[in-house]
Structures are given as C-alpha cells and as structure tokens.
Amino acid sequence: MYKKGIYKIVANTPLTREVYRMVLEGDTQWIKRPGQFVNIELEGLYLRRPISICDWDEKSITIIYKVVGKGTEQMSRMQLGATLDVLTGLGNGFNPDVENEKPLLVGGGVGVPPLYHLAKMLIAAGRKVSVVLGFNTAAEVFYADEFRELGADVYVATADGSVGVKGFVTDAIQQEQIDFDYFYSCGPLPMLKALCGCTDKAGELSFEERMGCGFGACMGCSCKTLTGNKRICKEGPVMRREEIIW
Amino acid sequence: MEKNFDLSVELCGVKLDNPIIPASGTFGFGKEHNAFYDINILGSISIKGTTREARFGNPTPRIAECRAGLINSVGLQNPGVDAVVANELPALRKIFRKPIVANISGFSIEEYKECCAKVDKQEQVAIIEVNVSCPNVHNGGMSFGTQPEMAAEVTRAVKSVTTKPVFIKLSPNVTDIVAIAKACEQAGADGICLINTLLGMRIDTKRRKPVIANKMGGFSGPAIFPVAVRMVYQVAKACNIPVMGCGGVESASDVIEMMMAGATAVQVGAANLKDPYACKRIIEELPAEMERLGIEKLTDIIGIVE
Numbered sequence: 001m002y003k004k005g006i007y008k009i010v011a012n013t014p015l016t017r018e019v020y021r022m023v024l025e026g027d028t029q030w031i032k033r034p035g036q037f038v039n040i041e042l043e044g045l046y047l048r049r050p051i052s053i054c055d056w057d058e059k060s061i062t063i064i065y066k067v068v069g070k071g072t073e074q075m076s077r078m079q080l081g082a083t084l085d086v087l088t089g090l091g092n093g094f095n096p097d098v099e100n101e102k103p104l105l106v107g108g109g110v111g112v113p114p115l116y117h118l119a120k121m122l123i124a125a126g127r128k129v130s131v132v133l134g135f136n137t138a139a140e141v142f143y144a145d146e147f148r149e150l151g152a153d154v155y156v157a158t159a160d161g162s163v164g165v166k167g168f169v170t171d172a173i174q175q176e177q178i179d180f181d182y183f184y185s186c187g188p189l190p191m192l193k194a195l196c197g198c199t200d201k202a203g204e205l206s207f208e209e210r211m212g213c214g215f216g217a218c219m220g221c222s223c224k225t226l227t228g229n230k231r232i233c234k235e236g237p238v239m240r241r242e243e244i245i246w
Numbered sequence: 247m248e249k250n251f252d253l254s255v256e257l258c259g260v261k262l263d264n265p266i267i268p269a270s271g272t273f274g275f276g277k278e279h280n281a282f283y284d285i286n287i288l289g290s291i292s293i294k295g296t297t298r299e300a301r302f303g304n305p306t307p308r309i310a311e312c313r314a315g316l317i318n319s320v321g322l323q324n325p326g327v328d329a330v331v332a333n334e335l336p337a338l339r340k341i342f343r344k345p346i347v348a349n350i351s352g353f354s355i356e357e358y359k360e361c362c363a364k365v366d367k368q369e370q371v372a373i374i375e376v377n378v379s380c381p382n383v384h385n386g387g388m389s390f391g392t393q394p395e396m397a398a399e400v401t402r403a404v405k406s407v408t409t410k411p412v413f414i415k416l417s418p419n420v421t422d423i424v425a426i427a428k429a430c431e432q433a434g435a436d437g438i439c440l441i442n443t444l445l446g447m448r449i450d451t452k453r454r455k456p457v458i459a460n461k462m463g464g465f466s467g468p469a470i471f472p473v474a475v476r477m478v479y480q481v482a483k484a485c486n487i488p489v490m491g492c493g494g495v496e497s498a499s500d501v502i503e504m505m506m507a508g509a510t511a512v513q514v515g516a517a518n519l520k521d522p523y524a525c526k527r528i529i530e531e532l533p534a535e536m537e538r539l540g541i542e543k544l545t546d547i548i549g550i551v552e
Contacts, residue, residue, distance in 0.1 A: 001281060002282075004282065041520070041521075045311065046313070046316055047316055047520065048520065087522070209306050210308070210310070210457075211309060212308075212318060212519045213278075213520075213522070215278050215281075215522065216274065216278040217272060217273055217278040217279060217522075218274075218309075218320065218519050219294075219303065220306075220309040220320060221308070222302065222306065222308075223306065234278075
C-alpha cells in the first residue's frame with residue numbers, strides 16, 4: 001500500500017560532488033520492504049521524481065540521489081526545515097525472506113542506496129552478507145564505510161582502478177572469489193546484465209524506467225517479462241532473474 | 247457550508263452526482279487511485295482505452311516531462327476487450343458502484359464495432375466513448391479522427407451495434423474540429439468528448455535523441471487547457487449534443503470554466519498522475535468555488551458564454 005504525505009527535510013548534505021543524502025521526517029508506515037521508492041513533487045516541475053529508499057525507521061526516510069537534471073538539482077538546493085510532498089510505499093522491493101545464507105549485494109553508482117536497508121535486515125537475520133559496490137572513480141565512492149559498519153564484507157570496484165579492484169563489479173566478484181548463494185542487485189542495465197552473465201546463482205535485480213505516476217495508473221513504465229507484462233513502478237522495480245527478458 | 251450546492255449533471259439520460267470523470271488512460275481501472283481515496287465520490291470513470299486484442303503498447307521510454315505537462319506514448323496498452331469484460335469490469339464493480347464510461351479504440355471499423363458491441367452488453371457501462379485518434383490500418387495509417395467522413399463512418403458503425411449513448415472522443419490535431427464534430431453528430435453520435443492529447447515531442451539535447459522511444463507522443467497537462475476550452479466552446483456552439491470537456495483541468499475553477507464553455511461533464515487526465523487526489527480535491531473544492539461565483543446549480547452555467 002502507498003500513500004501521500006508531507007515530509008520535512010532534516011538533512012541534505014553532499015556525499016560526493018554529485019551525490020546527496022537527504023533525510024525526510026514523516027509517516028513511514030507505508031514502507032514495507034527495502035528497494036521500494038518514493039515519488040517527490042517539486043516546484044515548477046510537472047512530474048514527480050522517483051528516488052529509491054536507502055533507509056528508514058519509525059519517523060524518517062533516508063534517500064540518496066545524484067544530481068542529473070532540473071529536479072535533483074532543485075533538491076540539492078533545498079534547505080533544512082523545508083517540506084516536500086511525497087508518495088511513499090511505492091514498488092515491490094527486494095525480498096529479504098528468500099532462503100539464503102550468504103547473500104551478495106551488488107550496487108552500481110546510485111544503484112547502491114536501496115541495498116543499504118536490505119543489508120541491515122539480512123545481517124539482523126544472521127546472514128553472512130557480502131557487498132560489492134561499483135563506481136567510476138574513487139571520488140565517486142559513497143557508503144562503503146556505512147556498509148562495513150553494519151558488519152558486511154565490502155568490496156569496491158572502480159572503472160579507473162583509483163580504489164579497490166580495477167574494473168567492474170563482475171571483476172571484483174571474480175578476483176575476490178566471493179562466496180555467495182543468492183544475489184540482490186541494483187545499478188545500470190549493462191551492470192545487471194553482466195552480473196547475470198557471470199553467475200548462475202538465483203537472485204533479484206532492481207530496474208529503472210521513466211515514470212508518469214509511480215503508482216501503476218498510467219502504464220508509462222511497462223516492460224515485458226517471462227511472467228507477463230509488468231509495471232516497473234508497481235510489480236517492479238525488483239524482478240527475479242528468471243523472469244527477465246534481456 | 248450552509249447552502250446546498252447542486253453539482254449533479256445529466257449526460258444523455260445518465261445522471262452523475264457531479265461532473266468529474268477521470269479521463270481514460272490516467273486512472274487505469276480505478277484500483278490504483280482507490281488506494282488513495284474512496285473513488286465512489288467521482289461522477290463516473292472513463293476506463294483505460296480498450297482494443298480487441300491485448301496490446302503491450304509502445305517501447306519505453308514512454309514518458310517525457312514538459313513545462314506544465316507531460317508527453318506520453320503508452321500506445322494503448324490494455325489486456326484486450328474480452329479480458330476487460332471478464333476481469334477488469336467485475337473488479338471495478340467491487341470498488342465503484344456507479345455507471346462507467348467504456349473507452350474503446352480500434353484500428354479498423356470492424357474492431358470498433360466488435361469491441362463496442364461487447365461493452366454495450368455490460369450493465370455497469372452507461373456510456374461508450376469511442377477514441378478516434380487511432381490510425382486506420384486499412385487507410386494508410388491515417389487517424390480516423392482527422393477526417394469528417396472517417397469519423398462519421400466509425401460513428402455510424404458503432405451506433406449500428408450499440409444501445410447505450412455513444413460519445414466520440416476527438417483529437418485536437420486537426421484543422422477543423424467543428425466539421426469533424428458535426429459529421430459525428432449527423433452520423434448519430436449522442437455526444438462528443440474533447441480534447442485528446444496534442445501531438446508533441448521532446449529532445450534529450452545531451453544524447454541528441456528524442457526522449458520518447460516512439461519519438462512523438464500525446465502532450466497533456468495544464469498547458470493544453472486553453473486549447474481545450476476553445477475547442478469545447480466551438481463544438482458546443484456548433485452541435486446540439488452534449489460535450490464532455492477534457493484537457494489540462496486541474497482545479498474547480500477550471501471545471502467551471504470548461505462548463506461555461508459548453509461542457510456538460512468534465513474529464514480530468516494528467517492531474518491524476520501528478521496528484522493522485524486531484525479528482526477528490528476538485529470535487530471538494532467545487533461548492534466553495536460555486537459560492538464564490540454565485541452558482542447554485544452547475545447545470546445553470548453549461549455553455550453560458552455567448
């Protein structure tokens with residue numbers, strides 16, 4: 001279930017040159033699973049902006065966004081105490097209850113944030129969690145320490161090799177010979193595809209698409225899967241690997 | 247409010263508690279918005295555009311942001327008329343007690359007839375809304391709604407197989423909207439619904455490519471409201487059948503403006519996507535707006551502008 005609410009900005013700080021962390025205070029009861037997203041109304045822009053949920057508790061939601069256009073640029077300038085009109089509880093999210101002992105979490109760029117609360121839940125459930133985070137360069141890395149503080153084994157890959165393994169997340173998985181029995185992933189499409197190419201383990205992946213409403217009414221973000229047509233915003237953004245038509 | 251404001255309207259004998267109808271394609275089959283509020287407050291609902299066969303629609307991206315609106319190129323994704331009748335309408339019946347508007351599209355005269363005949367038999371369908379913006383596969387892909395003769399042909403064909411009031415939903419992408427509306431009226435249409443979206447396009451200047459996979463799509467939202475008011479006014483003046491006004495409506499004030507232009511009922515489209523509560527808010531705002539303008543009955547203002 002999803003609802004609309006008014007949220008107060010209580011933090012809004014840059015993590016890197018282009019990536020910001022924002023904390024919103026308000027009703028969080030509609031958020032049920034990690035990997036769900038919020039849809040934010042912004043002044044002067046017609047469509048809301050969908051952003052994945054990084055973390056939440058009883059009274060606040062943390063989101064991490066990259067400044068890529070007018071909407072996120074406006075968000076980056078917003079002051080503490082300002083309010084936002086937000087739809088919460090959107091999307092299906094990752095399934096933390098799937099049976100696994102050694103899950104691997106793979107995030108690329110701004111695909112990293114939705115894995116954070118998932119890692120929390122999996123670690124709390126006693127799983128041995130490995131995390132691989134992929135970025136272009138050292139200056140773009142964020143949240144590696146936060147995942148370490150949760151108790152996960154964290155590996156970083158950068159395309160230019162400025163930190164961690166040189167190459168992509170798949171290079172890190174192979175070089176570090178990470179032992180896992182299930183994976184959860186979010187990131188750019190080529191990364192998701194490469195990941196499925198380098199392992200035959202079961203897993204789930206989060207996709208993105210331009211959305212109209214974000215709650216399933218407009219059919220703007222549909223995709224075909226082996227289990228039928230799905231709306232990325234409603235039956236997605238997370239899908240099981242065996243459903244995906246590449 | 248102490249005063250009693252009368253919001254009810256009547257479309258070809260179909261009584262509506264208020265003139266607000268979510269426009270086809272912005273409200274699915276009601277389920278998603280019913281999670282935000284009890285949709286029984288609506289006048290009616292125009293369901294997702296339905297075709298004979300199930301359609302996935304166009305490739306993505308299908309959506310582009312615009313100043314004061316959006317472009318969509320969904321491409322009539324729907325499960326097909328048989329699945330709509332078997333699954334979607336019964337599901338809608340459970341959450342919405344009132345009569346509905348069935349929106350039908352077709353790519354041939356035969357398809358329009360077949361689909362309209364099927365929804366005509368459904369008790370909960372009060373009005374059939376025929377979208378003539380689709381390309382005619384038997385006529386080089388030219389849209390049915392761009393020529394008076396073709397729009398009239400669809401109207402005649404649909405009227406020959408239906409018993410319920412038939413509204414023809416017109417495209418604004420034409421040179422003479424009045425000629426098309428009059429041709430539909432003469433062919434037996436019970437009403438006209440206008441306007442559908444305006445053909446638009448956005449370009450991603452960084453990638454040097456259209457934002458929408460299909461390059462172009464339908465532009466809707468508050469930016470098109472003045473075009474809609476103008477066309478509603480022209481058609482309502484020229485025809486003697488009721489008009490459902492549609493295009494960029496976002497507030498009670500817009501609803502009253504559209505009705506003064508000649509609309510008997512008013513559809514709300516894009517606003518449902520940006521603000522899921524748009525229709526509820528507009529209905530709740532109407533009495534205050536009526537009081538402000540000295541209106542007791544909404545029916546008193548239909549087409550009041552000379």
